[in-house]
Amino acid sequence: MTKEQIKATILEIIAQIIPDEDLSNLKSDIPLREQVELDSMDFLDIIMELRKRYGIEVPENDYMQLATLDGSVAYLEPRMKKP
């Protein structure tokens, strides 16, 4: 998956989790929670979707790395490469 594809996937997951929010103007380098209403249970939904779709386990200590879209892409890119 390219970085763009990963970003699109994350946005698709977020859109499913917070369907009332407008995601069209999200800034990639600013924490998501500063831009949209995304609480801790929603964040766990993202983690669960990554687990279900891609078998990716994100340890709790790494949660902060998914705070922004850019951070998420950087964190997920090596993990989404098929072995």
Added chain:
Amino acid sequence: MVTNKPNEARIVITGVGLTAPNGNNLAEFRKSLLAGKSGIQKFNIRYMGEVLAGICHFDPLKYQKKKELRRGTRAGSIAIYCAQEAITDTKLDLAFLDKSRIGVYLGITEHGTVETENEIYEIKQFDYDVKYWSHHHNPRVVANNPAGEVTLNLGITGPHYTLGAACASGNIGLIQGLQMLLLNEVDLALSGGVSESTGSFGIFAGFKSEGALASHENPEKACRPFDKDRNGVVVSEGGCIFVLERLSDALKRGAKIYGEIVGYAINSDATDFIFPDKERQIECMKLALNKAGISPEDIDIINTHGTGTTEGDPVECQAIREVFGEYPHAHINNTKSFIGHAMGAAGALELAGNLPSFEDYIVHPTINLDHLDPECHLNNLVINEPKKIDKVDYIFNNSFGMLGLNSVVIVKRFEE
């Protein structure tokens, strides 16, 4: 009969919000009941395939965001819709109310079954690995969920909880609200019952295994209490929430008053898990009459619990004959014949469907009664067509539940 109770000790209904399989507010529901319009349809459910059910068609997005719908439960959504509609009906503006003095008391037959079945189905796709079990599971399945979702949606900070009372729950939610107002714990009670039972294959399968799940080639004819050909329960979802207030408060603000709750009773059979007990039902009905300070001859409309099961219906009919037999004045009907068994919501919905009789003097019928079972004979059973009567001062509402739980609520036409 003129009451000598002070207005602070008289509890009245000042708002109604509901969703039933044949109507999403009281006016629509009543119209369907008078027109003989059923709300039962074919419905597909996991593992069972096609069943018959009563499904509600309200718009959940009227009062909830998509995210709230995704996170919450169907029962929560039904409860929010009914609570919002009930508040709107009172003409009260929540912004000007002390929200810490509002209580939410909702009857449920069961809760958590739907969500648990869904989660097990979900993890089955992952070979039952529980790391795929949802973090939303616990807040969805706690028994207070439907009432709690109402408080989250409306910003109510007073008490909230549900009352698990099987199929008597609708009445019991109402009774709890009344009691909390009398104890001065709250100033406004959102009371009634909700059900999301149609989301659970286990409820359908359970009735089927008991030999008590209704079937019929025409879904609208499937629920047929008191008919010789009745063959069981039609499972339905639904909700009905009443706003209750002390009469003193209702009068102060010139509220529309649907009726006054003047009597109620709850008791237990202590005889069987499923089968009802005539003697305890009789006791319950008499207790409610005594609490209201009236006699059987005062009652104008009896709404029966009758679910359409072979075993249950005749027992209630015998009990009614023993209590009311010498006073053949009361007219008798059954709401489940239209909407099926809305479980936790049943008692509240069935009472609501009859409240307009105080204004229009019409008793809605029992439908699908083509061949009356002689064991279910009742004087003045209103069959298939609505009936106009001369006097409607008291409505008597039966609701019974599994494990032998009986309840009766009596509502009186409001007079100062």
